[in-house]
Amino acid sequence: MGLSKYNKLEKLGFTFWTKRQDIEVRLQSYLIGESVIALSSSRASDLDLNARERFINSVARFLNKDSVKKICIERVIQEDINIALLFGCSKIEILEKDNIRILSYPSIDEICRTTSTKKEFLMRCKEDLI
Numbered sequence: 001m002g003l004s005k006y007n008k009l010e011k012l013g014f015t016f017w018t019k020r021q022d023i024e025v026r027l028q029s030y031l032i033g034e035s036v037i038a039l040s041s042s043r044a045s046d047l048d049l050n051a052r053e054r055f056i057n058s059v060a061r062f063l064n065k066d067s068v069k070k071i072c073i074e075r076v077i078q079e080d081i082n083i084a085l086l087f088g089c090s091k092i093e094i095l096e097k098d099n100i101r102i103l104s105y106p107s108i109d110e111i112c113r114t115t116s117t118k119k120e121f122l123m124r125c126k127e128d129l130i
Helices: 006-010 049-062 093-097 115-128
Strands: 027-032 036-041 068-071 084-089 101-105
Touching: 027 049, 036 049, 049 068, 049 115, 068 115
Parallel strands: 036 084, 084 101
Antiparallel strands: 027 036, 027 068
């Protein structure tokens, strides 16, 4: 099997650098109903986007809300938001300025790891919303 040009150059002592990965935390934000926002960190996630969105939809059903929309957090009118659910991310200044009830939970990956962790999350969420 022949060596590629890249491998030949490596054998000659050339060093190649790979592009540094973007390490900033990316937030996925969803509007649940008209008054709840859910934010999750997508950094180092084992779950794919479909599984994350399925989880957000199940939270919406748990909250008796009909609609879920993926949104940009900067475009949300804060006056309409009553509750912010944070999954594995730190508090956000935009939400702290208004009278928004902020509830922090572990990441979606941690919650979806086992059935018992999902049940614990739902019980805790129910208590927090009372």
